[in-house]
Amino acid sequence: MTNKHIITTALILATIVISVARTTVSAQTPWVVPEENKEEVCPFKFTPETVKAGAEVFSKNCQSCHGIPTKANWANIQPVPGDPASEKFRVETDGSLFFKISNGRGPMPQFKNILSEEQRWDVIAFIRSFHPGYVQPNPELAIAAAKGGRSKIDVKFDSVTKRITFIVSNTKEKVTSPAGHAGLQVFVKRYFGNQPVGTVKTNERGFASFEFPQNIPGTDSGYVTLYVALNEDSGYGNAEATIRLPLGTPTSWASLTEKNAMWNVRAKAPVWLTLAYCLTVLGVFVTLGIIAFRIKKIYEIGKLTETNQQKEI
Amino acid sequence: MEDNFHKIESDLFRTVRLNRAHILWMGLLSVALAVCLYAYSLQLRTGLGVAGIRDYVSWGMYISNFVFFVASSLIGMLLSAVLGLLGIKWIRPLTRIAEIIALAFAAVAGLVIISDMGRPERLAYVFIYGRFQSPILWDVTVVTVYVLISALLLYLPLIPDLAMGTRVIEKPKWLRKVYSILSVNWKGTPEQFRIMHSSIRVLLVLIIPVAMAIHTVTSWLFAVTPRPGWNSTIFGPYFVSGAFVAGIASVVIAMYFFRKNYRLEKYITPDHFDKMGKLLVLVSLVYLYFNINEFIVPGYKLERSESIHLSELFTGRFAGLFWFAQFFGLIIPIVLLLFKKMRRPLPMLTIAILLFFASWIKRFIIVVPTQENPFLPMQHVPSNFLVYKPTLIETAITLASFILVLLIITGLSKLFPVIPVWEMKEEAEENQLK
Numbered sequence: 001m002t003n004k005h006i007i008t009t010a011l012i013l014a015t016i017v018i019s020v021a022r023t024t025v026s027a028q029t030p031w032v033v034p035e036e037n038k039e040e041v042c043p044f045k046f047t048p049e050t051v052k053a054g055a056e057v058f059s060k061n062c063q064s065c066h067g068i069p070t071k072a073n074w075a076n077i078q079p080v081p082g083d084p085a086s087e088k089f090r091v092e093t094d095g096s097l098f099f100k101i102s103n104g105r106g107p108m109p110q111f112k113n114i115l116s117e118e119q120r121w122d123v124i125a126f127i128r129s130f131h132p133g134y135v136q137p138n139p140e141l142a143i144a145a146a147k148g149g150r151s152k153i154d155v156k157f158d159s160v161t162k163r164i165t166f167i168v169s170n171t172k173e174k175v176t177s178p179a180g181h182a183g184l185q186v187f188v189k190r191y192f193g194n195q196p197v198g199t200v201k202t203n204e205r206g207f208a209s210f211e212f213p214q215n216i217p218g219t220d221s222g223y224v225t226l227y228v229a230l231n232e233d234s235g236y237g238n239a240e241a242t243i244r245l246p247l248g249t250p251t252s253w254a255s256l257t258e259k260n261a262m263w264n265v266r267a268k269a270p271v272w273l274t275l276a277y278c279l280t281v282l283g284v285f286v287t288l289g290i291i292a293f294r295i296k297k298i299y300e301i302g303k304l305t306e307t308n309q310q311k312e313i
Numbered sequence: 314m315e316d317n318f319h320k321i322e323s324d325l326f327r328t329v330r331l332n333r334a335h336i337l338w339m340g341l342l343s344v345a346l347a348v349c350l351y352a353y354s355l356q357l358r359t360g361l362g363v364a365g366i367r368d369y370v371s372w373g374m375y376i377s378n379f380v381f382f383v384a385s386s387l388i389g390m391l392l393s394a395v396l397g398l399l400g401i402k403w404i405r406p407l408t409r410i411a412e413i414i415a416l417a418f419a420a421v422a423g424l425v426i427i428s429d430m431g432r433p434e435r436l437a438y439v440f441i442y443g444r445f446q447s448p449i450l451w452d453v454t455v456v457t458v459y460v461l462i463s464a465l466l467l468y469l470p471l472i473p474d475l476a477m478g479t480r481v482i483e484k485p486k487w488l489r490k491v492y493s494i495l496s497v498n499w500k501g502t503p504e505q506f507r508i509m510h511s512s513i514r515v516l517l518v519l520i521i522p523v524a525m526a527i528h529t530v531t532s533w534l535f536a537v538t539p540r541p542g543w544n545s546t547i548f549g550p551y552f553v554s555g556a557f558v559a560g561i562a563s564v565v566i567a568m569y570f571f572r573k574n575y576r577l578e579k580y581i582t583p584d585h586f587d588k589m590g591k592l593l594v595l596v597s598l599v600y601l602y603f604n605i606n607e608f609i610v611p612g613y614k615l616e617r618s619e620s621i622h623l624s625e626l627f628t629g630r631f632a633g634l635f636w637f638a639q640f641f642g643l644i645i646p647i648v649l650l651l652f653k654k655m656r657r658p659l660p661m662l663t664i665a666i667l668l669f670f671a672s673w674i675k676r677f678i679i680v681v682p683t684q685e686n687p688f689l690p691m692q693h694v695p696s697n698f699l700v701y702k703p704t705l706i707e708t709a710i711t712l713a714s715f716i717l718v719l720l721i722i723t724g725l726s727k728l729f730p731v732i733p734v735w736e737m738k739e740e741a742e743e744n745q746l747k
Contacts, residue, residue: 262446269445277445277454284458287519291465294512295497298472298505302498 031105033096040095041137043233044118046125054126057119058084061111069130077107085130094137097124117183117233151179151230151239162247164210166228168202170236178206183231188216188224189242199231218248317745321737325730326481328575329488335727342720349713352706353428361431363706369691370684370701375429377677378711381559382422382718383456383531384552384672388560389415389463390524391596394517403588405740406580406732407564410571412467413731414563417721419460419527425714426453448533455527462520467725469513472499473735488728528552535679541611541618542626542683551603557596558642559672565589565665567722569658571731580732583657590656593668597647604643621686630700631682634674642671 044050058066062084067073069085082088089097101120104110111120128134149172156165168179182202187194197216202208218224223246230239260268356363366373392411396404427433443450476499478492499505529549536548545551565586572581611619626635646664649655655664681701691699 264446266442266444266446274445277451281454281458284519284523287515288461288465291469291512291516294508295469298499298508299497301502301505301508302500305500305502306498 031100033099037099038093038095040098042094042098042121042124043235044121046128046136050122050125051129053119054122054124054129057115057123058126061115062123065107069127079106081108084127089127090131090134094124094128097127117231121233149173149237151182151236153184153228153230153239153241155226155228155241155243157243157245159246162212164212164226164245166200166202166208166210166241168206168208168230168236168239170206178202178204179230179234179236180204180206182206182208182234182236184208184210185229185231186210187227187229188248189227194227212245212247214249216248217251218246220250220252222246222248222250224248317741318738321741322477322481322734324577324579325732325734325737326478328571328577328726329478329482329728329730331485331727335723339720339723342716342723346713346716346720349709349716352709353713355706356428356710357433361429363704364710365697365701365703365707366429367698367701368694369687369698370681372429372680372684373701374677374703374707374711375425377680378673378714379422379425379429380531380552380676380680381673382418382425382714383528384556384559384676385563386415386418386422386459386463386560387524387528387553387556388564389466390520391557391560392564393466394520394524398514398517402740403585405736407568407585407589409467409470409729409733410567410726410731411560411564412463413722413725414560414567416460416463416467417718417725418563419456419463420721421714421717423453423456423460424717425711426456428710428714448530448537451530452527452534455523455530459520459523459527462516462523466513466516466520468495469509469516470733470736471729472496472509473501474730474733475499476501477734478730491728525553528556535683539688540683541616541622541686541688542679545607547603547606551600551607554596554600554603555672555675558593558600558646558668561589561593561596562665562668562672565593565661566669569662569665571726572658575726575731577732580737586658586661587653587656590650590661594647594650597643597650601643601647604639618686618688622683625682625686626678630685631678635678638671638675638678640671641667642675 058069065075065077065081066084067075067081069083072083072086074081074083092100098120100108101115101123102110102112115123128136149170151168151170154167154169156167157163158165166184168182168184169176170179171177180202181204184200184202185196186198186200187196189195195216197213198210200208200210212226216224223244225242225244226247227242228240230236232238257264257268260270262270262273364373364375366375389411392404393408397408427436430436439450439453443453472495475492475496479489479496482489482492529552532548532552535543536545538544568581568585568589571577608623612623615623625631646668649660649664654660685699685701
C-alpha cells in the first residue's frame with residue numbers, strides 16, 4: 001500500500017466516523033422543559049452586581065465548555081455547547097435556562113448540587129447581559145417577598161393520611177405573617193450528612209404539603225428523622241426544623257462489630273485465628289521448655305558422673 | 314593426634330582474651346554509642362517530632378532499619394539449620410559466627426522497634442491489649458521467639474567448648490567461673506552428647522519455620538496494607554530471599570575480620586569464601602527472580618497509583634537509591650561472583666560491604682516511597698509532611714543500633730571461641746580415621 005492509499009483510506013474512514021457521529025447527535029431528542037419550570041422567575045432583580053457575581057461563577061463552571069460569550073469559542077464536543085450570547089440562548093425563558101442549568105443532560109453537568117440557587121440565577125443574569133433588548137419578567141413579585149425578620153417552620157403530621165404539612169411564618173417587627181412562596185428542602189438525617197428527599201414551596205398562606213417518598217430506609221421500627229430547612233434564596237433568612245416520624249421502611253442493620261471478625265476487638269477475633277496464634281505460641285514454648293529440661297538433664301548426668309568418678313577413686 | 318588436638322584448642326581459645334586493642338575498640342564503640350544514646354534521650358524528651366517522620370511517612374529510617382536487621386538475622390537459620398540439616402560439612406566452622414550475627418541483629422531489631430515508639434514505656438501494652446488479628450502482635454511475638462531460639466542455638470553447641478574452656482582458660486578468673494557455670498557439668502559422656510545432639514536437632518527444625526515466620530510477618534506488616542508498592546502477594550518470599558542476600562553479606566564481612574584479627578586462617582579458608590560466594594550467587598538469583606516478579610507485574614498493568622509509585626522508583630526522586638540498591642545489591646554481585654577470582658577473601662569482602670549498604674538502602678526503598686504516594690492526595694498539610702527527610706538525630710539513633718550490634722558481636726566473639734572447638738576436633742578425628 002502506498003502512502004497515497006493510506007491517506008485516502010484514512011479520509012474515507014474519518015468521513016464515515018464523522019457522519020455516524022453527526023447522525024447520533026441529530027438523533028438526540030429535543031430538550032423539553034416542563035411548563036411550570038419554564039415560567040419560573042428569578043426572585044431578585046438582575047443588577048450589575050449580580051451580573052458580576054454570575055461572571056465569576058460562569059468562568060469557573062461554564063467557560064471550559066461554553067467558551068467566552070460572544071467569542072463563539074466553545075469546546076469541540078458533541079452536542080455542541082453553543083455560545084450563551086447566541087440567539088439559541090436568547091429565545092429561552094429564564095425558567096427554562098434555570099431548569100437546564102440545574103438538571104443538565106448528557107455532557108452538560110447537573111449544577112443543582114454544585115451551585116446554589118442564587119449562583120445559578122447569577123449566571124443567568126450574566127448571560128442575559130449579552131442579550132440586547134432583554135427585560136427581566138416581573139421581578140417585583142419576587143422582590144416584594146424579600147423580607148428579613150425571623151422565620152420559623154412548624155411541622156404538622158397527619159398519622160392517618162401520612163401527609164406532612166410545613167407551615168412557615170415570618171416575624172418582623174413583632175408582626176408575624178405567613179412566609180409565602182418560600183422554598184423548603186427536606187432531608188433525612190443519616191450518620192454522615194443529610195440525605196435529600198425532596199423540595200417543596202409554600203403557598204401564599206405559608207403552607208406546604210409534602211409527600212414523603214417511599215422506600216426510604218428507617219430504623220428497625222421504621223422511624224426517620226426528618227430535617228427541613230428554609231431555602232436561603234427565598235429571602236426569609238434561616239430556619240430549620242427536625243422531627244422524628246414513622247415514615248421509613250423498617251430496616252435492621254446488622255452491626256459490623258457484632259460477629260467475630262478481622263476488624264473486631266481482641267475478644268471477637270476470628271476463632272481460627274485466635275486458635276492458630278495461641279496453639280503455635282504454646283507449641284513453640286512447650287518445645288523450648290523441653291529443651292530447658294534437657295539442659296537440666298545434661299547437668300544431672302554430669303553430676304552423677306562426677307560422684308561415680310569420686311567413688312572409683 | 315594429641316598434638317593436633319592441643320593445637321586446635323590453643324588456636325581457637327587464643328581469641329578468648331582481653332587485649333589492649335580490643336579494649337580500645339570496645340571503648341571507642343561505647344563512646345560512639347553514648348553520643349547516639351544522647352540523641353535518643355532528646356527524642357525521648359521532645360517526642361518523635363525530632364525525627365523526620367510525619368503523618369504520611371510514619372515509617373522512615375527506623376522501620377527500614379528494623380526490616381534490615383530482621384533480614385540480617387535470618388542468616389543463622391540458613392547456615393546452621395538448612396545447610397546443617399542437609400549434612401553439609403564445610404559450614405561447621407561458620408555456624409557459630411552465623412548464630413552470633415543472628416542473635417545480635419534479632420535482639421537489636423526489637424530495640425529498633427522501640428526507638429520508633431513515641432511512648433516506649435507502653436511497650437507492654439502490645440501484649441496486654443494486642444489483638445490476635447494484628448500483624449504487629451505476631452511480629453513482636455515471633456521476634457521474641459526467634460531471639461530465644463537463636464540464643465539457645467548459640468548456647469547448646471557451646472556447652473562442650475565451655476567445659477573445655479574451664480581447663481584451658483587461666484585468666485581472668487571471673488570468665489572461668491562463667492564458663493564453669495554455663496557448662497552445666499559437661500563431662501562429655503555419650504549420654505550428654507546424645508541429649509545435646511537431639512536437642513540441637515529439634516531446635517534446628519524449629520528455627521526454620523520460626524525464621525520464615527519472622528520475616529514473612531515483617532513483610533505482612535506492609536503487604537496487608539493496601540498501598541501501591543506494598544499490595545503484593547509475594548512479599549513474604551520476596552523478603553525472605555532478600556534476607557539471605559543481606560545476611561550472607563554480614564557473615565562474609567565477619568568471616569573476613571575474624572580470620573584476619575583472630576588469626577584463624579587455618580580454620581576459615583579461602584575455600585569457605587569460595588563456597589559462600591557460590592551460595593550468595595544462588596540466593597541472589599532467587600532474589601532477582603522475585604524482584605523481576607515484583608516490578609514486572611504491576612509495571613505491565615500500570616494501574617494509576619502503582620504507575621506513580623514505579624516512576625518514582627525508576628526515574629523519579631528515588632531513582633538514584635533504587636538503582637544503587639538493584640545494581641550493588643543484586644546485579645553486580647551475581648555477575649562478579651561467577652568468576653572464581655572474585656570469590657577470594659578480599660574481593661568477597663569488598664563486594665559484601667557494598668552489598669551490605671545496598672541491602673540497607675533496598676529496605677529504605679521498600680518502606681519510604683510507598684508512603685509518599687498515598688491513594689488520596691495529600692492536602693492542606695505542612696510542606697514537611699509531603700517529603701520524608703531523615704534528621705540528624707534520627708540518623709544517630711539508627712547508627713546506635715549498628716554500634717550495639719557490633720558491641721554484641723565483638724563481646725560474644727571475645728568471650729567465647731568463634732569456631733566450635735569440639736566440632737573441629739571431631740572433624741580432625743574423622744580425617745584421621747580416613
